[in-house]
Amino acid sequence: MIKTDLTGALSFIDEKELPGAEDKKALTDLLDGKIGRGGAGWLRLPEDYSDAVSAAIRSAAYQIADNSEVLVVIGIGGSYLGARAALDLLRTPYYNQIKKRTPDIYFAGNNLSGEYLEQVIALIGGRNFSVNYVSKSGATMEPSAAFRVFKNLLDSKYGAEGARKRIYTTTDGEKGKLRQLTDRKGYTSFAIPDDIGGRYSVLTAVGLLPAAVAGIDIDELMSGARDIMNKDKDDVLQYASARQALYRQGKKIEILGCFEPSFRSMGEWWKQLFGESEGKDGRGIFPVYTEFTTDLHSLGQYIQSGERSLFETFVSIEKTSAAIRVPKDGELEDGLETLAGRELQELNRAAFAATKAAHNDGGVPVIQLDVPQLSPYYFGALVQFFELSCAVSALISKVNPFDQPGVEAYKKNMYAILGLQK
Ligand SMILES: O=P(O)(O)OC[C@H]1O[C@](O)(CO)[C@@H](O)[C@@H]1O
Numbered sequence: 141m142i143k144t145d146l147t148g149a150l151s152f153i154d155e156k157e158l159p160g161a162e163d164k165k166a167l168t169d170l171l172d173g174k175i176g177r178g179g180a181g182w183l184r185l186p187e188d189y190s191d192a193v194s195a196a197i198r199s200a201a202y203q204i205a206d207n208s209e210v211l212v213v214i215g216i217g218g219s220y221l222g223a224r225a226a227l228d229l230l231r232t233p234y235y236n237q238i239k240k241r242t243p244d245i246y247f248a249g250n251n252l253s254g255e256y257l258e259q260v261i262a263l264i265g266g267r268n269f270s271v272n273y274v275s276k277s278g279a280t281m282e283p284s285a286a287f288r289v290f291k292n293l294l295d296s297k298y299g300a301e302g303a304r305k306r307i308y309t310t311t312d313g314e315k316g317k318l319r320q321l322t323d324r325k326g327y328t329s330f331a332i333p334d335d336i337g338g339r340y341s342v343l344t345a346v347g348l349l350p351a352a353v354a355g356i357d358i359d360e361l362m363s364g365a366r367d368i369m370n371k372d373k374d375d376v377l378q379y380a381s382a383r384q385a386l387y388r389q390g391k392k393i394e395i396l397g398c399f400e401p402s403f404r405s406m407g408e409w410w411k412q413l414f415g416e417s418e419g420k421d422g423r424g425i426f427p428v429y430t431e432f433t434t435d436l437h438s439l440g441q442y443i444q445s446g447e448r449s450l451f452e453t454f455v456s457i458e459k460t461s462a463a464i465r466v467p468k469d470g471e472l473e474d475g476l477e478t479l480a481g482r483e484l485q486e487l488n489r490a491a492f493a494a495t496k497a498a499h500n501d502g503g504v505p506v507i508q509l510d511v512p513q514l515s516p517y518y519f520g521a522l523v524q525f526f527e528l529s530c531a532v533s534a535l536i537s538k539v540n541p542f543d544q545p546g547v548e549a550y551k552k553n554m555y556a557i558l559g560l561q562k
Contacts, residue, residue: 141371142518142525144378148496148506149451152389159381166535167377167528175535179542181335182527185343186366186520194359197345200308200328201352205240208306209267212260212290213350214249215274216282217416218338219310221409222523223247223274223350226342228405229514232355242355248290249273249283257289269294270306272353274346276332278311278318281554310345337542339413342523357516364520368528376525379453379507380532386451386505387425387537393450395443397430399492400457400514404431410526417534417541424539433491440495444502451505454496459513460485 146158169175171183204211213223227245234241246260271294273287294303304325311318313331322329330345341347343365348358368376383394394414396407407429418424430439443450466487468480479487496506509525511518534541555562 141367142375142521143510144375144382145508145510146378146382148500148508149382149386152391152451152505153382153385154389155385158385159377163377163381163384163532163536167373167532170531170535176531176542178335179337180531181333182340182343183369186362186369186524189362189366197330197348197352197358200349202238204270204308204353205235205243207268208243208270210264210269211243211245211272211350211353212264212269213245213247213272213274214283214286214290216250216280217412218341219274219276219283219346220247220250221405221412222342222347225406225409226347226351226356226361226519227354229402229519230351230354230356230516235355243353245350245354249286252282252285257286261293270308272308272310272349273318274310275318276312276316276338276341278316278321281551308349310349337544339416340527342409343520360516361520364517365524368521368524373528376528377532379509380529380536382507383425383533384536390449391451391505393426393428395428395430395450395452396455397432397452398455398457399432399488400460401431401434402514403455404429406522407431413526413530416544416547417530418537418539420539420546423537432495436495443499443504448503451507452499453507453509454492455509455511456492457511457514
């Protein structure tokens with residue numbers, strides 16, 4: 141399972157006991173439902189996941205695959221980041237069960253750029269497509285504008301009834317503008333429980349429908365999440381409490397890093413999860429994601445010897461399937477001839493060990509999270525692991541992990557500038 145290794149961080153922490161009694165209480169209070177009511181519904185998702193839930197999502201996914209070469213997922217923040225993370229880590233070219241090619245998946249409504257939207261439309265070209273509109277509130281400007289564009293395109297291509305059958309919504313179960321539209325139009329739809337906020341919603345249909353459309357085994361994914369809930373949570377607690385202990389030592393920036401580029405979108409999801417949960421009341425660790433070795437050649441200098449207010453969390457993927465080797469080439473004469481015959485993954489592992497030691501020597505505490513491999517099972521486990529540790533970490537620092545009042549400020553200004561009513 142996922143392991144937290146604190147050997148690179150403990151010498152920077154001025155505490156006798158880790159986790160402390162208060163940290164343990166934060167976790168048990170959360171698990172016992174004593175705190176977090178109204179926002180902790182994601183805790184029960186792995187247990188509530190049933191054959192019926194799985195079948196409903198897979199049936200919609202197969203329907204999309206049957207009549208579409210492209211699925212456009214419209215959403216922003218927690219309504220798309222988790223799905224993108226799953227796809228980048230795990231997507232497969234074919235469904236195992238039905239041996240059919242999976243549709244291409246494009247994201248829209250995650251920004252307000254007209255250039256971007258035109259590119260997505262150009263990428264779809266003349267191909268058949270469907271839309272998954274994901275918005276808990278149903279009233280977020282970016283996805284709402286993008287949905288209008290794609291609904292319009294669907295209407296012109298397939299007529300009103302044809303378009304209706306190609307629109308899948310994932311939204312609030314009862315109230316909310318998109319739920320009302322869904323009920324009026326009769327779209328195929330999935331509900332996001334009231335007590336699950338966007339950034340904690342990956343393991344609802346928000347993440348599971350796009351994942352299923354991409355051919356990812358969602359049952360396996362949920363079984364990884366379930367095992368995190370059923371096993372002891374020492375590693376979750378170690379991560380949460382080490383973060384907060386480092387923060388108390390003035391380490392205000394956390395850099396999550398991974399040596400697998402396919403992890404980047406997971407890093408983006410992690411940024412929202414921790415940033416929106418912890419950054420409030422004048423407090424909070426600022427979350428940054430780095431992709432290694434790539435960013436060693438851009439941010440490496442700062443991490444090694446810039447201001448000492450940061451710590452790193454490395455996600456170490458223990459086993460990968462790649463076996464590609466560096467071929468022998470007598471022409472290059474660049475001093476790296478001895479690379480010949482070495483596996484790339486060996487070089488990658490060496491870079492990881494070297495970076496961890498160098499940054500540690502440079503005064504950067506390093507937490508290491510060991511993940512056995514990149515698979516649907518461990519993706520689900522990692523999501524539940526991060527959500528739990530994030531909620532506990534926020535509770536340790538005495539902020540509410542489940543609200544985000546600060547995000548309204550820019551929206552109010554934008555509505556005023558555009559002369560819109562909010
Ligand atoms: O699903 P919705 O309601 O469109 O919200 C999208 C995102 O916007 C936010 O509310 C921030 O504005 C996030 O918390 C959320 O994940």
